[in-house]
Amino acid sequence: MTAIIDGKASAERLLAGIAADALAFRQEHGMPPTLAVILIGDDPASQVYVGRKIAACRRVGIGSIEHRLDGDFGEEALLALIDRLNADAKVHGILVQLPLPQGIRANPVLDRITPEKDVDGFHPVNVGRLSIGSDGLMPCTPLGCMILLDSVIQDFRGLSAVVVGKSNIVGKPVALLMLERECTVTVTHIHTRGLPDIVRSADIVVVAAGSPGLVRGDWIKPGAVVIDVGINRISDGADGSRIVGDCVFEEMSHARAVSPVPGGVGPMTIACLLSNTVRAARRQVR
Numbered sequence: 001m002t003a004i005i006d007g008k009a010s011a012e013r014l015l016a017g018i019a020a021d022a023l024a025f026r027q028e029h030g031m032p033p034t035l036a037v038i039l040i041g042d043d044p045a046s047q048v049y050v051g052r053k054i055a056a057c058r059r060v061g062i063g064s065i066e067h068r069l070d071g072d073f074g075e076e077a078l079l080a081l082i083d084r085l086n087a088d089a090k091v092h093g094i095l096v097q098l099p100l101p102q103g104i105r106a107n108p109v110l111d112r113i114t115p116e117k118d119v120d121g122f123h124p125v126n127v128g129r130l131s132i133g134s135d136g137l138m139p140c141t142p143l144g145c146m147i148l149l150d151s152v153i154q155d156f157r158g159l160s161a162v163v164v165g166k167s168n169i170v171g172k173p174v175a176l177l178m179l180e181r182e183c184t185v186t187v188t189h190i191h192t193r194g195l196p197d198i199v200r201s202a203d204i205v206v207v208a209a210g211s212p213g214l215v216r217g218d219w220i221k222p223g224a225v226v227i228d229v230g231i232n233r234i235s236d237g238a239d240g241s242r243i244v245g246d247c248v249f250e251e252m253s254h255a256r257a258v259s260p261v262p263g264g265v266g267p268m269t270i271a272c273l274l275s276n277t278v279r280a281a282r283r284q285v286r
């Protein structure tokens, strides 16, 4: 029997702990841990994600400050806003929702956020810390993947892990986290040759390709653990659309465990963002 990894339940457990930590912080410091979220433009998916992040903050007693800005807000003005938030002692985490509108370069923007408030873990200093296994702020989706893997795997040492997708947000950092746990890690991408055979060699498969239905059942070694990071909206005939992952879920029957979409990694990403916000806040008041 394939176990379905319940990301919603894991996220709820994490959120209960975060709510307790946020309350303790507030009592000690007279202010809540606080996250500033910047959204530029009107990308519909980003609007939904930002709405969920703010709602989750409210639920656990984390303060939130929203900056929803027009698509023609310039890069210089954005950098100036980040400077103000960096200097504000009541703001502990800063998140700039990606993708940014054309005309604003992501790298200079992400570089401007002080690493101590970089709750997405995207600043080069935090990426560097992750790469040497030191204690920085780590990206939320990869952290969520590791918590789900921890719920079904006791000992990672020597396991073969294959990551499908080499993005800076998921593929590369989750590969580093599994390497840190002593897995033997292979990162694949769009130009990888013989992808099905490589995936078939894996004890752990993390798929973050953004390609609906890419990974088929016969790519999976019996007993492997599969984490599906994909979030793809596909049209569903006459009655609208639905969200699917990068794996053909119904074909994952010889996996030992698989995370579903929706209800797998998605809820964990938000919980890890809030966890990073409390962690960042604690480090700033020390």
Ligand code: GUN
Pocket (backbone or CB within 6 Å): 095, 096, 097, 098, 099, 120, 140, 141, 169
């Ligand atoms: N867009 C898609 N995923 C993410 C994420 O994890 N953080 C931010 N800031 N933007 C995103």
